[in-house]
Amino acid sequence: MSKQTYTVAVVGATGAVGTQMIAFLEKRDFPVGELRPLASKRSAGQTITFRGQEIAIQEATPEAFEGVDIALFSAGGGISERLAPEAVKRGAVVIDNTSAFRMASDVPLVVPEVNRHALQKHNGLIANPNCSTIQMVVALKPLYDRYGMDRVIVSTYQSVSGAGWEAIEELQQQSKSVLSGEVMECNALPQGSLHYPIAFNVIPQIDVGLDNGFTNEEMKMVNETKKIFADDRIGVTATCVRVPVFRGHSESVYVELQQDFDLTEVRELLANADGIVVQDNLSEKEYPMPLQSAEDTRTFVGRIRRDLTHERGLNMWIVSDNLLKGAATNAIQIAEALVEDGLVRRG
Amino acid sequence: MSKQTYTVAVVGATGAVGTQMIAFLEKRDFPVGELRPLASKRSAGQTITFRGQEIAIQEATPEAFEGVDIALFSAGGGISERLAPEAVKRGAVVIDNTSAFRMASDVPLVVPEVNRHALQKHNGLIANPNCSTIQMVVALKPLYDRYGMDRVIVSTYQSVSGAGWEAIEELQQQSKSVLSGEVMECNALPQGSLHYPIAFNVIPQIDVGLDNGFTNEEMKMVNETKKIFADDRIGVTATCVRVPVFRGHSESVYVELQQDFDLTEVRELLANADGIVVQDNLSEKEYPMPLQSAEDTRTFVGRIRRDLTHERGLNMWIVSDNLLKGAATNAIQIAEALVEDGLVRRG
Numbered sequence: 097m098s099k100q101t102y103t104v105a106v107v108g109a110t111g112a113v114g115t116q117m118i119a120f121l122e123k124r125d126f127p128v129g130e131l132r133p134l135a136s137k138r139s140a141g142q143t144i145t146f147r148g149q150e151i152a153i154q155e156a157t158p159e160a161f162e163g164v165d166i167a168l169f170s171a172g173g174g175i176s177e178r179l180a181p182e183a184v185k186r187g188a189v190v191i192d193n194t195s196a197f198r199m200a201s202d203v204p205l206v207v208p209e210v211n212r213h214a215l216q217k218h219n220g221l222i223a224n225p226n227c228s229t230i231q232m233v234v235a236l237k238p239l240y241d242r243y244g245m246d247r248v249i250v251s252t253y254q255s256v257s258g259a260g261w262e263a264i265e266e267l268q269q270q271s272k273s274v275l276s277g278e279v280m281e282c283n284a285l286p287q288g289s290l291h292y293p294i295a296f297n298v299i300p301q302i303d304v305g306l307d308n309g310f311t312n313e314e315m316k317m318v319n320e321t322k323k324i325f326a327d328d329r330i331g332v333t334a335t336c337v338r339v340p341v342f343r344g345h346s347e348s349v350y351v352e353l354q355q356d357f358d359l360t361e362v363r364e365l366l367a368n369a370d371g372i373v374v375q376d377n378l379s380e381k382e383y384p385m386p387l388q389s390a391e392d393t394r395t396f397v398g399r400i401r402r403d404l405t406h407e408r409g410l411n412m413w414i415v416s417d418n419l420l421k422g423a424a425t426n427a428i429q430i431a432e433a434l435v436e437d438g439l440v441r442r443g
Numbered sequence: 444m445s446k447q448t449y450t451v452a453v454v455g456a457t458g459a460v461g462t463q464m465i466a467f468l469e470k471r472d473f474p475v476g477e478l479r480p481l482a483s484k485r486s487a488g489q490t491i492t493f494r495g496q497e498i499a500i501q502e503a504t505p506e507a508f509e510g511v512d513i514a515l516f517s518a519g520g521g522i523s524e525r526l527a528p529e530a531v532k533r534g535a536v537v538i539d540n541t542s543a544f545r546m547a548s549d550v551p552l553v554v555p556e557v558n559r560h561a562l563q564k565h566n567g568l569i570a571n572p573n574c575s576t577i578q579m580v581v582a583l584k585p586l587y588d589r590y591g592m593d594r595v596i597v598s599t600y601q602s603v604s605g606a607g608w609e610a611i612e613e614l615q616q617q618s619k620s621v622l623s624g625e626v627m628e629c630n631a632l633p634q635g636s637l638h639y640p641i642a643f644n645v646i647p648q649i650d651v652g653l654d655n656g657f658t659n660e661e662m663k664m665v666n667e668t669k670k671i672f673a674d675d676r677i678g679v680t681a682t683c684v685r686v687p688v689f690r691g692h693s694e695s696v697y698v699e700l701q702q703d704f705d706l707t708e709v710r711e712l713l714a715n716a717d718g719i720v721v722q723d724n725l726s727e728k729e730y731p732m733p734l735q736s737a738e739d740t741r742t743f744v745g746r747i748r749r750d751l752t753h754e755r756g757l758n759m760w761i762v763s764d765n766l767l768k769g770a771a772t773n774a775i776q777i778a779e780a781l782v783e784d785g786l787v788r789r790g
Contacts, residue, residue, distance in 0.1 A: 247752040247753070248752075249596055249697050249750075249752065251598035251682075251695035253600070253645050253684065253686065267643075268622065271618055271622060272622055275615065275618055275619055275622070286728065288728070290728045292728075292732060292734075293734055296614075296687060296688050296689050296734065297688060297732055297733055297734035298600050298686060298688060298693050298732065298733060299732060300693070300695075300730050300731075300732070300745070300746055300760045301725065301728060301730065305725035305726050305728075306725075308748065308749070309706075309725060309746070309747070309748030309749065310748060310751075311725070318751060331751060331752030331753070332751065332752065333697065333750050333751045333752050333756070333758060335598075335695040335746065335758060335760065337600065337693075337695065339600065339645060339686050339687070340643060340686070340687050340688070341643050341644060341645060341687070342643050346645050346647070346684075348598035348647075348682040348684065348695075350596050350680065350697075359656075378648065378652035378653075378656060378658070379652050381633065381635070381637045381639075381648060381652075383647050383648065384647075385639060385644055385645065385646060385647070386644055386645060387639075387640055387643065387644040398647070399647050399656070399682065400656070401655065401656030401657060402655075402656065403596075403680050404657075404665060404678060404679065404680045405594040405595075405596065405678030405679065405680050406594070406678070409680070411680060411682060413647045413682065
């Protein structure tokens with residue numbers, strides 16, 4: 097019996113996340129029959145390598161989705177808004193890494209370790225959550241299930257790769273400039289029309305500012321967490337900060353649980369959970385750091401300790417590779433779950 | 444009438460903080476009659492420049508404090524433990540920047556904007572708080588006075604200069620190595636015998652780990668805050684993190700006040716407080732950043748907003764130059780207050 101294979105499109109095939117998606121489809125041996133890398137007109141004609149073969153990038157047009165079973169989108173919200181419905185119309189299941197459809201009530205927002213069951217109700221479109229949300233909910237899930245969760249206060253330390261190639265190159269260029277005494281050029285961060293240096297600096301703004309004093313990135317963490325847990329009573333407050341790190345987001349998280357907890361049990365729950373590695377031995381200087389967790393698909397948790405100000409408060413430090421579990425890995429895991437659960441719509 | 448002048452010793456005159464102290468005594472026109480720079484035997488004989496004059500560095504010995512009116516210590520806790528009592532014995536008032544005496548009940552721990560009155564009870568020894576504590580209590584003080592304060596949850600983004608010249612040079616060297624594809628050498632951070640890269644990384648440990656799962660740096664923020672406010676009921680939880688920034692500490696702070704507050708009033712209270720600059724206009728991308736606040740003696744506050752999980756909760760972002768307000772400036776401000784209030788013991 098020949099194995100069932102799928103035609104998979106990757107939209108944004110040349111981007112920081114798109115290249116990881118393609119690498120991952122190969123690495124995890126996803127049953128790709130045909131890979132169709134799509135990008136802007138500018139990149140069309142370039143090639144990418146998949147399973148040792150050069151494949152030409154095609155322009156992402158509505159027609160490019162003819163015959164596609166699974167379409168992975170990571171080319172910005174505007175592209176998703178325009179082309180995801182076209183892909184769905186042509187019979188593809190879309191897994192969208194942008195924020196375009198995340199909060200739409202008929203679109204499941206899925207982290208497989210947390211709410212795989214939500215895939216059952218998909219209508220052709222599934223959203224991949226924001227990178228900073230994914231790693232946090234992976235770590236919160238075992239605690240939520242065991243103790244219940246009242247609220248979360250999180251401060252992030254987010255790498256520049258979350259903002260794409262331009263920001264990665266800018267951190268490199270600016271660092272070189274500082275070290276050689278030259279003036280830094282600022283063109284990438286934060287998004288919008290006014291930019292600041294990120295080299296040897298931190299910027300307390302990711303995505304645009306909103307009227308309530310929070311940024312859009314912060315409100316993504318708030319709203320997506322509630323949606324993924326399907327629990328509006330969870331309180332979430334976030335402060336999202338860009339730091340001069342190339343890859344890997346870190347998060348300082350305070351959680352107020354609903355029941356008393358035991359620290360040893362907390363560590364066990366986390367260590368036994370899917371996709372989590374506990375690195376937690378302060379006296380041996382063992383804790384997660386972005387440089388160590390880069391290029392790993394798992395979520396690392398450490399600095400686990402009882403809060404000093406609330407009897408049901410817990411502090412921890414969560415690190416994961418934002419391009420992998422925060423984006424590409426989670427998207428491919430969704431695709432794998434769809435295949436396993438027979439949820440790919442075959443045209 | 445000739446102006447009263449003082450003989451001032453600076454212990455650790457060649458260090459990252461000591462050099463700022465000397466620069467500051469000159470810049471603020473402190474009434475120095477004689478400056479006596481002290482350091483280890485190794486540095487003795489080198490010179491520093493003060494008011495255009497070369498002054499030879501002497502070895503820090505007990506006898507070196509003869510005739511000293513004010514001694515500023517910033518050469519490590521061991522040196523302070525050994526020599527501060529010798530300086531006091533010889534009639535000097537010691538302002539100690541190390542943690543050696545901070546929690547001693549007969550030693551005032553002072554941030555002039557917050558608890559200048561505590562200087563009245565000094566017995567020759569006054570402690571300068573930890574850098575990360577100082578900037579936080581400056582920003583909390585007006586809110587504490589107006590609304591009362593139940594608890595604080597803080598996550599820090601601390602620069603390498605808090606760990607001295609070696610850490611500054613290491614960030615520089617490691618950054619160069621990464622950018623030229625070489626292997627990084629790690630000798631400075633975190634303190635102790637095992638070190639990690641700080642270039643393009645973050646390290647969630649500052650100072651040694653303690654049995655309760657917190658680091659010593661974190662417990663300094665907890666205990667010093669209570670002592671400075673003379674209020675043991677304030678709950679404080681801290682997560683202290685080193686980031687690849689040369690100068691300036693940033694802090695993401697959640698405060699739970701005791702009364703309802705008005706955001707406009709909060710901004711006014713902060714803007715009118717001594718030593719604080721409010722930079723708070725997210726839609727115009729106005730907020731504090733370490734690169735902008737470096738070499739400024741003030742504390743910058745922004746990202747002020749109502750918490751989403753607690754009706755008396757407030758979030759803000761606090762940045763200050765750890766070598767200045769976090770160390771040298773605060774020490775000189777204490778010296779100025781001692782002089783103004785007639786609290787220097789004249790032998």
